[in-house]
Amino acid sequence: MATNREQVLQIILETLHELGEDLELPELLTADENTRLFGARSALDSMNLVNFIAEVEERVSEDIGVDILLANQNAMSMTHSPFRKVASCTDYALTLINKEEQAAEA
Amino acid sequence: MKNTWWFQRFTDYADRTFLVEGDTSYNYAALTERIEAYHAAFTESGLQAGDVVALQGDYTLNGIAALFALFGLKAIVAPITATSPSERTLREEAAQAQWLVQAQQELSIQPIAATSAPHDYVVRLKQTQHPGLILFSSGSTGTPKAMIHDVENLLAPFAHKRARRLCILIFLLYDHIGGLNTLFNGMATGAKIVVPASRDAHVVAQAIETHKVKLLPASPTFLNLFLMSGAAERYDLSSLRFITYGTEPMPESLLKRIKQQLPDTALIQTFGTSETGITQTISRSSESTLIKFDDPNTEYKIVDGELWMRSKSQILGYLNHEMSRFTAEGWFMTGDLVEEAQDGFLKITGRREELINVGGEKVTPSEVESVLLEMPEVADCLVYGEPNAITGHNVAAKIVPHAESDPRKLKRLIKQHCRQQLSPYKVPVRITFVDEAIFGERFKKLRRPTQTN
Numbered sequence: 001m002a003t004n005r006e007q008v009l010q011i012i013l014e015t016l017h018e019l020g021e022d023l024e025l026p027e028l029l030t031a032d033e034n035t036r037l038f039g040a041r042s043a044l045d046s047m048n049l050v051n052f053i054a055e056v057e058e059r060v061s062e063d064i065g066v067d068i069l070l071a072n073q074n075a076m077s078m079t080h081s082p083f084r085k086v087a088s089c090t091d092y093a094l095t096l097i098n099k100e101e102q103a104a105e106a
Numbered sequence: 107m108k109n110t111w112w113f114q115r116f117t118d119y120a121d122r123t124f125l126v127e128g129d130t131s132y133n134y135a136a137l138t139e140r141i142e143a144y145h146a147a148f149t150e151s152g153l154q155a156g157d158v159v160a161l162q163g164d165y166t167l168n169g170i171a172a173l174f175a176l177f178g179l180k181a182i183v184a185p186i187t188a189t190s191p192s193e194r195t196l197r198e199e200a201a202q203a204q205w206l207v208q209a210q211q212e213l214s215i216q217p218i219a220a221t222s223a224p225h226d227y228v229v230r231l232k233q234t235q236h237p238g239l240i241l242f243s244s245g246s247t248g249t250p251k252a253m254i255h256d257v258e259n260l261l262a263p264f265a266h267k268r269a270r271r272l273c274i275l276i277f278l279l280y281d282h283i284g285g286l287n288t289l290f291n292g293m294a295t296g297a298k299i300v301v302p303a304s305r306d307a308h309v310v311a312q313a314i315e316t317h318k319v320k321l322l323p324a325s326p327t328f329l330n331l332f333l334m335s336g337a338a339e340r341y342d343l344s345s346l347r348f349i350t351y352g353t354e355p356m357p358e359s360l361l362k363r364i365k366q367q368l369p370d371t372a373l374i375q376t377f378g379t380s381e382t383g384i385t386q387t388i389s390r391s392s393e394s395t396l397i398k399f400d401d402p403n404t405e406y407k408i409v410d411g412e413l414w415m416r417s418k419s420q421i422l423g424y425l426n427h428e429m430s431r432f433t434a435e436g437w438f439m440t441g442d443l444v445e446e447a448q449d450g451f452l453k454i455t456g457r458r459e460e461l462i463n464v465g466g467e468k469v470t471p472s473e474v475e476s477v478l479l480e481m482p483e484v485a486d487c488l489v490y491g492e493p494n495a496i497t498g499h500n501v502a503a504k505i506v507p508h509a510e511s512d513p514r515k516l517k518r519l520i521k522q523h524c525r526q527q528l529s530p531y532k533v534p535v536r537i538t539f540v541d542e543a544i545f546g547e548r549f550k551k552l553r554r555p556t557q558t559n
Contacts, residue, residue, distance in 0.1 A: 022522055046465065047530040050496050051521075054535045071495040 009090045015055045033087040068096040107178030111265045119296040126300045144175035151215045155180035156232025160203035165301045172209035182238030185281040200252040201240045227254045227422045241380045252425040259419045264294035272297040275319045277305045287384040311337035318345035326356045328549035352376035357476035383419035396451040413442045462491030464531040477527045488544040503534035
């Protein structure tokens, strides 16, 4: 069965909450779909974004059993970065996961 | 041969114990006797000065006697310890060996058909009637770089050493500059050399206790294993006066733990490269990884953070590689990165090719490894760079945990610890847990070089 959006969102929010605790960034503790991840007035600096992405990739691999590469050249060159907000990041991750799942089924 | 300084020296030491090989020990008289017998056997086989000999051996009476008998014949020796036939063949070919000598047990001498004319360096050594030594670069895959030393130059610094009563344990390999340096130093001073039956920490510790070993040359990786094994608590190591360490950076946290475990042992850092030989150094103290070069035969300078050296005992050149790491003035670019401290002391921080470039900021694996090793949960670790779409590269770590634990919790704990000690870009982004060894047979960390894209 294909992974649904809710599962991915939960992984992302859990990761952000944990990072919020570890990095003492209170805005991450209350993160939701509208939280800005990266860019102007965002919660994460570039090193924290790198850590966030690696953590999400690992959790997706462990919990869903699919290996994705969130930070790839394609994502970096998109006009609207998928890492601007939690919502766009969730959509982007879900697309990659579903693509892998379809490839595995085919 | 009998008029060489080293043969005379071994003759003077006749009654002293030379080698303890497992349960058997030999004195220096047994050594000179064996060298003479082998010298005669080589001559009888038609082996001549200037011939290139692939020598399969080890730190045994036979292996050491064969090495010196070949030096006495002014042959050019390529010691080989590789066990796989393909690796051995690669080395024999790189050296352009004309003879294969096996000296593990019974001596065996076989000619090998020459495939090409001898290299210029070989011709030059033959003309000057100097013995030679061919060493191979370790670590990299593919054809090893074969470098050639003039043995007269390599042995010269030992000729002035005075006799001492030292007992040295050797477990470094027979084809390695550090191991050979320890051997030459020991033999020049009439030391008793102990070769343990294996390189297992408990076997080494037992050998130290039994033979009252005073000097242990080792790598930081081995010393970490040694502490982890608990051998230091189980055996009486009070005879151990000196531990010398080198070949890779020593993590500060590990040095501290060794000092706690062995408070009466002096911890001394050594430095050398296969290309320039071993350089005499002074460690600031047993608790310090700062060293100062103190060697009349070696000059050094620091260029763009990298250590450059020029020594009287450096190689003539490579047999199968260009001299790209040597300047026209004869400086060898070691690839080792150093930081200058006060009073001429230096700190070796890592290898240039292992440096991790995180968005323009440079990270040396050793400083991250030192912080990781502070944690009681971490038994061993290996830090390297991996490609990253955002920062070019990021720091990654392989960790051998001390005990079974929840990987997710442990990962978080490790990152928290690192964040307290290191700048954010130095904190490992990716952590993987492994239980297999992350070092090679030389007890040196096998770091995956950072990829450049």
